[in-house]
Amino acid sequence: MPDRRKWGVWSGLACTTVIIGVLAWVLNFTGMEYEGMHPVLLTLVVNPFGVVFGIIAMIRKERKALLWTVLHLFLSVSIFPMWFIGTLLFGP
Known part of the structure; x- marks a missing residue:
């Protein structure tokens, strides 16, 4: 049975903020910095709003x-293990 619920404004906002969070991670792995700010720090601001x-x-x-809520929770928490692993591999 197909899901006949509608795409509402809140689902659209949640989807948009997931895309912004994923783009922030992609920019982090490409090594881009904008005036000293790491794009991955954007996930600490955007994803709680997405939750x-x-x-x-x-x-x-x-x-x-x-789905959007779970993805936001994952993106919000995933920054901390990455910092830990990065510190172990590359030093403080």
């Missing part, structure tokens, strides 16, 4: 809301 958008979308029973 809130995803929760609101789940409350409103919009399409793919749980």
Whole structure:
């Protein structure tokens, strides 16, 4: 049975912030810095907002809301293991 729930504004915002978070990670792995700011730090700002958008979308029973919330939680937390591994490999 296909999912007939609608794409709401909150699901759209959550999807957009997932894309921004993934782009920040891609820019991090390409080694780009913008005036001393690492793009991956954008994930600490954008993804918590995405979690809130995803929760609101789940409350409103919009399409793919749980997926966006889980992806935001993963992107929000994934920065800390990467810092730990980077410190182990490359030093402080």
